[in-house]
Structure formats: structure tokens, C-alpha cells
Amino acid sequence: MAIINYAQKVINFKVVYYGPGVAGKTANLQHIHKSLPDPSKGNMISLAAGDDRTLFFDFLPVSATTVRGFTAKFQLYTVPGQVYYNMTRKLVLRGVDGLVFVADSQWDRLRDNVESFRNLEENLREYNYNLDEMPYVIQYNKRDLANIAPLEYMEFMLNRRARQVPYFEAVAVNGDGVFDTLNTVSRMVLVGEFGQEKGEQRETA
Amino acid sequence: MRLHDTVIHEGDAEKINAVLTTFLGESGATEALLIDRSGQLLAMTGANRALDTASISALAAGAFSSTGALAQLLGETEFTVLFHQGNKESIHVSTVDDQAILLAIFGERTTVGMVRLFAKEAATAVGQLLAEARSKPRNKGALSTPLTADESRTSFGEPTKS
Numbered sequence: 125m126a127i128i129n130y131a132q133k134v135i136n137f138k139v140v141y142y143g144p145g146v147a148g149k150t151a152n153l154q155h156i157h158k159s160l161p162d163p164s165k166g167n168m169i170s171l172a173a174g175d176d177r178t179l180f181f182d183f184l185p186v187s188a189t190t191v192r193g194f195t196a197k198f199q200l201y202t203v204p205g206q207v208y209y210n211m212t213r214k215l216v217l218r219g220v221d222g223l224v225f226v227a228d229s230q231w232d233r234l235r236d237n238v239e240s241f242r243n244l245e246e247n248l249r250e251y252n253y254n255l256d257e258m259p260y261v262i263q264y265n266k267r268d269l270a271n272i273a274p275l276e277y278m279e280f281m282l283n284r285r286a287r288q289v290p291y292f293e294a295v296a297v298n299g300d301g302v303f304d305t306l307n308t309v310s311r312m313v314l315v316g317e318f319g320q321e322k323g324e325q326r327e328t329a
Numbered sequence: 330m331r332l333h334d335t336v337i338h339e340g341d342a343e344k345i346n347a348v349l350t351t352f353l354g355e356s357g358a359t360e361a362l363l364i365d366r367s368g369q370l371l372a373m374t375g376a377n378r379a380l381d382t383a384s385i386s387a388l389a390a391g392a393f394s395s396t397g398a399l400a401q402l403l404g405e406t407e408f409t410v411l412f413h414q415g416n417k418e419s420i421h422v423s424t425v426d427d428q429a430i431l432l433a434i435f436g437e438r439t440t441v442g443m444v445r446l447f448a449k450e451a452a453t454a455v456g457q458l459l460a461e462a463r464s465k466p467r468n469k470g471a472l473s474t475p476l477t478a479d480e481s482r483t484s485f486g487e488p489t490k491s
Contacts (some may be wrong), residue, residue, distance in 0.1 A: 125368050128425075128472065129365045135472075140422045160485060180391060183368075188483040192471040196483065199369060199387065215394040219367020283453040300409030303485055310483040316336075319431045320474035 125219040126317050128194070137313050138199045138219050143226035144236035145205030146176065146267040152226065153184045153200055156306060158187060159299065177179055178204040181216045183234065189316075198310055205240065206229040216300035222304055222313035223260035226296070227282055234281060241282055244276050255285065259312035262291040263305045268298070277287045335428070345455055349374035352451035357439025359418075362432040363425070363455060366390055371459075375409040380434075389432050390465060392459060393422050396464060412441055421445060425452045435437055 127136040150170065157168040164187055171180035182202040189196050200305040203213040223243065227237040245255055264278050273281075275293065283291055290308050294301030337345070349361040353375055360375030362382060368390035370382050397407040411422040421444045422434045431452050433444050 125365075125367060127365060127371065128334060128336045129339045129342070129371070130336070130470075135424055138367050138369065143387055156485070164485065169384050169388065181387075183384065183387045185387075186485065190478055194472065199383070201368075201387075211394065211398055215398060218394065219365065219369070222436065232491065265353070305481055306485055310485075311481050314476060314481045314483060318472060318481075320481055321475045321477050 125327060126221055130229075130250045133194050134197055135317075136197050136199065137310070138201065139222045139224065139309055140219050140220045141200065141202045141224045141226055142213075142216060142217075142240065143205060144228055144233060144240040145207075147222075147226045147228040147233070147237075148206065148263075148296040149226045149242075150178055150182050151201040152224070152263070152305070153182050153202060155186050155296060155299040155302045156186065156200065159303070164188070173242040177206065178202055179209075180212050182203065186220065187321065190255075196310075196314065198313070201202075204292050205214070207239070207243075210243065210247070214250065216255075217247055217251060217253075220253070220316070221259070221317070222309045223255075223258060225260060225262045225282070226294075227262060227264050227278060229264050229266045229278060230269055231271050231273050232277075234273060237278075238281055244308045256287060259309060259316040261289055261305055261309045261312070263301060264291060265296050265301075266295045267300075268295045279315050320326070334466065335459070337370065337371060337461060338464055338465070341458060344458050346374050346484045348451055348454045348458065352433070352447050354448075355436070356433065356447035358421075358433040358435035358444050359363055360434040362386060362389070362434075363450070364430050365392060366392055366428055366430060371471045375434070385432070389420070389422055390430065393430050410445065414441075421448060423448045426456045426459065428463075429456070431455065447454055 143149055168184040170182045175177045184200045186193055187197045203216045212253050257274035262283055292301045292305045296302055346394040350363055363372040364386045368387040377460055393411055400408045409424045413420040418436050423431050425431050432459055435444050
């Protein structure tokens with residue numbers, strides 16, 4: 125749910141990084157926070173438990189670009205991945221404009237990915253949001269590890285809705301694929317909100 | 330289906346700021362933040378000091394929604410007020426409507442009772458203004474036509490690999 129403020133010339137969007145526990149959602153935000161220059165980012169807040177696992181959410185506000193005199197700001201959130209934190213996960217989804225599903229590429233986490241994706245669909249339904257209408261991308265993280273599933277297999281497991289969405293291979297702790305993911309989802313959110321001229325290439329839709 | 334966007338035009342912003350300014354004058358609070366329940370700041374009035382309003386908004390909305398979930402566990406619809414007391418400064422958060430909350434920061438020159446009393450009045454007035462703002466046509470003026478490919482191309486500083 126975008127917030128467009130004509131008085132301040134600002135458009136605010138909310139993008140949520142979703143996925144199973146320890147898939148690298150927080151690592152994405154940490155790399156973005158580390159890499160962006162100060163004027164483009166705010167403080168990063170992490171509500172984490174003692175073992176650094178996200179307890180409620182991470183939050184990082186970033187601004188990308190100016191659209192017709194309006195500054196486009198994106199509020200990036202993560203959710204806690206562990207299954208038993210579903211109530212807090214649901215709260216973070218409120219008013220979401222775009223999603224990044226961060227999947228763990230390791231063979232032994234495949235089932236967790238699928239369960240988390242189903243959980244995302246269920247939680248969106250409770251807000252009457254529909255993944256078919258929601259801009260989202262999938263990030264296959266931890267591609268540097270040895271025991272990972274092939275990309276085609278990950279795609280078959282997770283990117284199998286009627287609308288196939290853009291996906292990215294990533295090693296979030298090194299930053300690989302992090303900005304490709306962010307640039308694409310933010311572009312999809314903008315196009316989803318305001319549309320794109322006919323005849324223009326809609327590579328992200 | 331998506332929730333409707335909230336569009337605040339210049340005229341809406343002026344009216345909202347006027348209500349918040351009156352609230353500050355009557356209650357003795359130092360700052361008033363109108364926050365969408367998704368965590369985004371809609372409007373702010375108050376002392377001219379550097380506050381991290383983006384973080385305050387995200388955290389307040391998170392705290393308020395989490396107390397709402399707590400209320401539901403007890404069979405309540407929601408807790409309509411959230412109050413955090415500090416040594417010198419305190420925070421009062423209250424419901425405006427089902428999409429927005431009002432946060433007041435106040436110090437020792439007033440009391441939580443005063444803030445609560447006037448926050449209720451301010452919330453009613455702001456709620457009406459927000460309802461009006463939400464009922465207006467969505468994208469007027471500069472944002473009414475579709476974007477070109479260049480306009481929708483966001484880049485956060487690192488080159489996008491193709």
C-alpha cells in the first residue's frame with residue numbers, strides 16, 4: 125500500500141524479505157546498509173534475539189530515485205523465518221507493496237523453502253492480498269555452498285505459479301546478487317503502482 | 330485485492346498539520362507523528378529537533394500491532410492505547426482508525442492524562458481528514474500517466490548484471 129505525499133513530494137513503498145530461517149534475509153539488508161552511501165539510507169534496526177536470529181523484524185529505509193519530482197523511498201523489512209514466529213511474520217506483511225522470497229539453496233532446506241512459500245501465500249490471503257497481483261522476485265541464496273540443489277530444481281520447486289517471476293542467484297553475505305534483487309523488485313513495485321507506457325519493454329512484469 | 334493507497338495532497342497535509350499543531354498546544358506534548366499501521370510516517374508536527382522518524386514509525390507500528398495481537402489473544406479487539414514511560418520523555422500511541430495511529434512524544438511539562446485526553450480528540454479529527462484523503466481520486470497531476478522504462482528504472486548504486 126503505497127503512501128504518496130504530495131506535500132513532501134515523497135512516495136513510500138514497503139518491501140518485505142520473506143523466507144525460511146537462516147536463509148539470508150537479514151544478510152541482504154546488512155549488505156545493502158553497508159554498501160549504500162549515507163544520503164540513500166537511514167539507520168538499520170534489527171530486532172533480534174540473543175543468538176542473532178530475527179525476533180520481530182529488521183528495518184532499513186532506502187531511497188532510490190526521483191520519479192517526476194517525487195523521491196521514491198523503499199522501507200525494507202525482513203520477517204523472522206522460524207516456523208513458530210508466524211504471528212509476528214504476519215504483522216510485518218501489513219501494507220506490503222513488494223516481496224523478495226529468499227530461498228536457501230541447500231538440499232536439506234528445500235522442504236523449509238516450500239513450507240515458507242506456502243506460509244507466505246496463507247498469510248497474504250489473510251490480508252486479502254494475492255501473490256498473483258503482488259510484485260515479487262525469488263532469490264536463490266547460498267549458491268557458493270557445496271550441497272546445493274541445481275537452479276532448475278529450485279525453480280521447479282518455488283517458481284511454479286502461473287506467472288513466473290524474475291529470480292536471482294545470490295551469495296548474500298558477499299553481496300552477490302543482492303542489488304540485482306533489490307533493483308528488480310523496486311522497479312516492479314514502481315511499475316505495479318503507476319503502470320508502464322505501452323510499447324515499453326516490461327521486462328519485470 | 331490490495332489495500333487502497335494513501336494519497337496526501339498539499340491541502341490534506343495542511344489540515345492534518347493544523348489538527349496536530351492544535352493537539353500539541355492543548356496537550357503539552359512536544360511532537361506528534363501520524364503513522365500508517367504498515368509503519369510509514371504520514372505527517373509530523375512538533376519541536377524542531379533531529380529525530381529518526383522513519384525508525385520511530387516502523388517501531389511504533391510494530392509495537393502497536395504486536396499489542397493488538399496480544400489483545401486478540403485475550404479476546405479483546407485491540408488495546409487502543411500504548412504508553413511507554415521514560416525518565417524524561419514518554420511516548421503515547423493511540424488508535425486513529427483501522428489504518429493509522431497517532432504517536433505523541435511528551436516530557437515533564439505535561440501528564441499522560443492530558444495527552445490521552447487531547448489525543449482522543451485529535452484522532453477523531455485526523456481520522457475524518459484521512460477518510461476524506463483516501464476517498465479522493467488516486468494519482469493526480471504528475472503521477473497520473475504510466476511511467477517510461479527510464480522512469481521506472483531504479484538503481485541503488487551498483488550496476489545491474491543482465
